[in-house]
Amino acid sequence: MISKEEVTRIVEEYLQSTDYYLVEVAVSADNRITVEIDAFDGVSIGFCADLNRHIESKLDREEEDYELEVGSAGLTSPFKVLKQYEKNLGNEVEVLTADGRKVKGMLAAVEADRFTVEIEKMVKPEGAKRKVLVKEPVTFAYTDIKTTKYIFRFK
Secondary structure (H helix, E strand, C coil): CCCHHHHHHHHHHHHCCCCEEEEEEEECCCCEEEEEEEECCCCCHHHHHHHHHHHHHHCCCCCCCCEEEEEECCCCCCCCCHHHHHHCCCCEEEEEECCCCEEEEEEEEECCCEEEEEEEEEECCCCCCCCEEEEEEEEEEHHHEEEEEECCCCC
16 A cells, blocks of 8 residues: 555655645545645646656556545635645634634734634724724634634625
8 A cells, every 4th residue: 555654755855846835645545645735826737737747756556556636725625734824814714613613704823833813893892882893813722623714705
């Protein structure tokens, strides 16, 4: 069986001199290999094809047969690596916490162990007649969330 570590090494070696980064490598028991990549400027089909050819040149089908799929991380797929958070700084995201709460807001800050989402809510200041819209930062540890996704809006 082809190992996930071997494929990861091959992909990271290829991506080293590019602006692309590895999101995920999956290898099933029947040697179905899936590689997800991303970049701050988006992923081109041509680059995926080039990476696919590179991986195939490093693996021997005569030794072990496999199925290979190289693609970009989906636009609405949950974030899997820190660089996806960094890529989406300033964008609207939806966070599903480990306790089941959904929070929507703008991704305002990203650190190695946590990130901050700026949410908007209506608050009635003391002595005021009407509620006003305020922005409030909410910080999450990566370990306290299930998923974070980019919110895609058609305008």
